[in-house]
Amino acid sequence: MPQLRTVNITRYVTPLREGGSLPAIVEADDGFLYVLKFRGAGQGVKALIAELIGGELARALGLKMPEIVFATLDDSFSKTEPDEEIQDLLQASVGLNLGVHYLSGSITYDPIVKKIEPTIASKIVLLDYILTNVDRTPRNTNMLMWHKELWLIDHGASLYFHHSWENWEEQSKRAFTAIKDHVLLQQATEISNIADEFCATLTHKRINDVVNLIPDEWLSDYSVADSPEERRQVYAQFIETRVKMIDFVINDIENARKSTI
Template sequence: MANTTEKNLELRTVNVTRYVTPLREGGSMPAIAEADDGFLYVLKFRGAGQGHKALISEIIGGEIARALGLKMPELVFANLDEAFGRTEPDEEIQDLLKASVGLNLALHYLSGAITYDPTINKVDSNLASKIVWMDCLLTNMDRTARNTNMLYWHKELWLIDHGASLYFHHSWQNWEEQAKRPFVLVKDHVLLPQASEIAAVDAELKAILTPQLIDNILALIPDEWLDERSFEKPEDQRKAYAYFLNTRIENSSVFVNEAENARQTLI
């Protein structure tokens, strides 16, 4: 697994050898696939609706989660050969595979994992608070009771699917201002009722996410995915992500206060 405490981070690259089955419950229709290292992965396609931006969010969200000590399956780059699109009988899947030839993103498939159910599973307040804090930083709208994007595996809570994070980058309108705004959708976060230590974990988590660490995580993003027309070159877009994240970290009291106020309306 990548270790986000190291100076130079790296994601392994695997080659997809077998398309196993689609996961149709996902909006972007990811799939379970086997790679040439013998492992199964949940494959996220570059040709899906949100394209590279969802994969960028996955890298940033997943590696920030890992840096904060939260459980996150290993992320890898996954090469997809054009032959897969020719042999798939389902036309919708065939089109997705053809549009995704080349470099995609995948995470280790946690075989036997069960979906987190807030009516059955309880998360301790410290862990819940760290997850809520991180999702406020990332503006992750997709950790609700309807779609928790958390799994229990070997009696531990694992986070998956950060593709809906950083939604500002779908338009890049007023993105500098958005970096300082509260995350009002935290009111729908599935762990908010249990997150009684958000203010207490704030200083601890901010200390981990240094500007250097943020730069190291952003350096993982392939240049070919940084194709936003608003920027002259990939490095300019990478710097914009760094500005957004570092500004939110510096102004974390804004989203911490919003989360605490939202929580008070629930208890």
Template sequence: MPIYQPELRTVNVTRYAKPLREGGSLPALVEADDDFLYVLKFRGAGQGAKALIAELVAGEIARLLGLRIPEIVFATLDEAFGRTEPDEEIQDLLRASEGLNLALHYLAGSITFDPLVTTVEAKLASQIVWLDCLVTNVDRTARNTNMLIWHKELWLIDHGAALYFHHSWENWEAQSKRPFVQVKDHVLLPQASELDAVDAEFRTILSAERIQTIVGLIPDEWLMNESTLASPDEQRAVYAQFLASRVASSEIFVKEATNARKALV
């Protein structure tokens, strides 16, 4: 198996362009010192650093599996932004997010995926459903698909609601082997007729070592406010073990998805 070593760039935010108020956590369109535009996810918002951890881990797993994800970067936010922003709500958010945040490359000109307009072929639908079952992503429904069409290709975005076990660390071992019952609401489930084949393929790609490498990308400072686990390393170990356990027992969530699909079609 070839060595897998992802590297994330770090950029400095130079301009706050505008808030993207369609997101529940008030993400923003920003420009960085590499002159590119990014969608910035603030660690001072809503679910805090946990949403950034889910975004990072789920997104890089998706990329490893060959799915299209905008480039993810670490984004440093200077304290000066909070002083100059006139909107008090945004000012508070900026001040609470000073330091290291997460951003995704802005796909200029993209359009929101509409399942009534675009049909996704069975293998790709099955791959996305499998991914979301693995990372327990509850946010890929017809109401909110969190997918974009860009240059006639399907791109996945917004994984901050994934890995919801980390909002309560209790019984994470048992949670790692539970079926993902929310798959019944997945927007691509009706097209996901190749789950068994995708399962066999993805299990060979997602080794424990590769999972550990992705989890190792989580910065220490996003793990410093957790009282239930003693250290960032211990928390990263739990993330890695949780995901490795879900891969090892993937037949559980594949069966749940297959049965849910049969009920639909």
């Protein structure tokens, strides 16, 4: 069963002014630098949950994913921050946040410069379809090259069903039309060949092991009456449903790839 370490933030280094969530590079009490995703940012804890689930499922599939940690932020940081926008963000994020190990010296993946091995590209495209990840496009690849290897980052825009819980079962069975914009779609030529391995990896147990990592406090901010455990099970059932419709998923991806050639 996967386990996540918990670190304490000791230094706010610099904001990363990319997108609307204002992640930041921070240092923790283990001496490492992390890209911190704040619970007080635009999408709140839902983005952290999507980041956690997407990152750990990617790791289970053998894809390169920086270590994810729980990161505790205390209220002292906001008191010394001169920027009012960042100050508000820090105040709203006191408590448990999510950190992703900072890959120093990495560069943004450029599909024009570097082609990805088809099996890896296929795993990424298939996973992003399952997770309904809308944010892996040529404009914003959310992948890095580090030591000549491809690393995935930022799954926060995945699992967008959780922004409207009411019809999650219906959403779990829908096609993911945004796959046509995926930056690796044309390189994902091994979808059919990796499907069995993909499903054998993302088992009921594996999926539940990952969703069980979600802290209770990240599941208590919603207006719905479900308990944290019931909401974890919604995440698990959503993902399992989509894995089980793998034949439909493969066909849909292949059609999207052919239509965009």
